Amino acid sequence: MSDEKGLRFGPLGTGCAHLCIDMQNLFAEGTEWHTPWMRRVLPVIERIATAHPERTVFTRFIPAAHPGDGEGTWRHYWERWKSMTQEALAPGMLDLVPPLARLVPPAQVLDKMVYSPWAEPALHEMLKAQGIDTLVITGAETDVCVLGAVLGAVDRGYRVVIPTDALCSSSDRTHDALLTLYRERYGQQVETVTADELLEAWG
Numbered sequence: 001m002s003d004e005k006g007l008r009f010g011p012l013g014t015g016c017a018h019l020c021i022d023m024q025n026l027f028a029e030g031t032e033w034h035t036p037w038m039r040r041v042l043p044v045i046e047r048i049a050t051a052h053p054e055r056t057v058f059t060r061f062i063p064a065a066h067p068g069d070g071e072g073t074w075r076h077y078w079e080r081w082k083s084m085t086q087e088a089l090a091p092g093m094l095d096l097v098p099p100l101a102r103l104v105p106p107a108q109v110l111d112k113m114v115y116s117p118w119a120e121p122a123l124h125e126m127l128k129a130q131g132i133d134t135l136v137i138t139g140a141e142t143d144v145c146v147l148g149a150v151l152g153a154v155d156r157g158y159r160v161v162i163p164t165d166a167l168c169s170s171s172d173r174t175h176d177a178l179l180t181l182y183r184e185r186y187g188q189q190v191e192t193v194t195a196d197e198l199l200e201a202w203g
Contacts, residue, residue: 006193007161007201012134012201015134016161017130017135018048018056019117020139022140023042023058024094024095024097025095027140028097033170036170037168038097041166041168042099042100044163044165045100045139048163050103051199056107058096058103058108058109059112059149060094063086063089063094066085116148116151117145118148118153118156133157133159135160136198142175154190161191162191163193163198164194
C-alpha cells in the first residue's frame with residue numbers, strides 16, 4: 001500500500017521479536033475457516049521469520065475438543081463451528097503451515113484457546129525475560145486474532161510494528177478497516193510498514 005507511515009520511532013534493535021499469529025493448516029486448507037489470502041502472504045511472512053527465527057514466536061489457535069465445550073459465549077461459538085472442533089478436524093490441521101513449521105526450533109510455538117495470545121501470562125513473561133520491548137506482528141486474521149495480539153501488546157507497552165503485506169483475512173472490508181484504525185487511532189503505539197522496509201531496518 002502506498003500510505004505506510006514507516007518506522008517513526010527509530011531503528012529496530014536487539015529488543016525486537018516477531019510474533020506470528022495462527023499461520024496454521026486449518027486456515028490454509030479447505031476448511032470452513034479457509035483464508036484465501038494466506039497463500040499470498042505466506043512467502044512474505046516466511047521471509048520475516050527466516051531472517052530472525054530465534055526471535056520468532058508462532059501462535060496456534062487450538063479449537064475446543066468437542067461442540068459445546070467452553071464457557072459462556074465460547075460454548076455457543078463451538079456449537080456453531082462444530083466442524084472446526086478437534087474431533088471433526090483431519091489430523092495435522094492444527095499444525096503450522098510447513099514452510100513455517102520447519103523453523104521450529106529455534107522459533108518457538110505458543111498454543112492458545114482464545115483469540116488473544118495474552119490471555120495467559122506465559123507470552124509476556126517470556127518476552128520480558130528476553131529483554132523484548134518491540135514486536136513485529138504478522139499472520140491471520142487481521143480483524144480477529146491479529147487484532148487481539150496487537151491490542152494486548154499495546155496495553156502492555158510494547159512498541160508494535162505491523163508489516164501490512166504480512167497480514168491476511170477472509171474479509172477485505174474489515175482488513176482494510178483495521179489498517180485504517182491502526183494508522184489513524186493508534187499512531188503513537190503502532191507503526192505500519194512494508195515487509196521490505198521492515199527487513200531493511202531489522203538487519
